[in-house]
Amino acid sequence: MKFKQNALAAVGLALTFVVVPVAAQDLAAGQAAFEKFACASCHGADAKTSVMPSYPILAGQHADYLLHALRAYQRGATGSTQVNARSNAVMTAMVAQLSDADMRNIAAWLASLPSDLAISK
């Protein structure tokens, strides 16, 4: 019985140190996707000098916020009425082309850019 408890404790300890692999974001791929999908045509190549003042600044924004926003536009495209869905004709069309990996990479790259939005960089 003692052995069984020790064995269980050892397994528990081992599991504690198992590193859950987190998909690494690829900043270069994020920049490439931003260019490939013509995001810069509205948001600007630096993602903060947009063609219209009403278009949001993306550079320096938190990556998780940006990813959340992009996913919310995708949810909105399904006609979802859930709270976490955004409905915007332009962005709905834009995110339709993006894979989840594209969105994660783009969000990470945008967050890495210098901007007044950043708290400290």
Ligand code: HEC
């Ligand atoms: C035709 C112009 C246009 C293009 C092209 C465009 N966007 Fe946008 N984007 C907008 C507008 C306008 C908004 C604000 C929409 C709203 O009010 O929800 C916006 C909003 C966003 C937001 C939300 C920002 C926030 O602060 O909540 C993100 C993120 C974003 N765009 C990323 C992208 C990416 C990535 C691409 C390329 C795949 C892209 N945009 C292409 C015009 C554009």
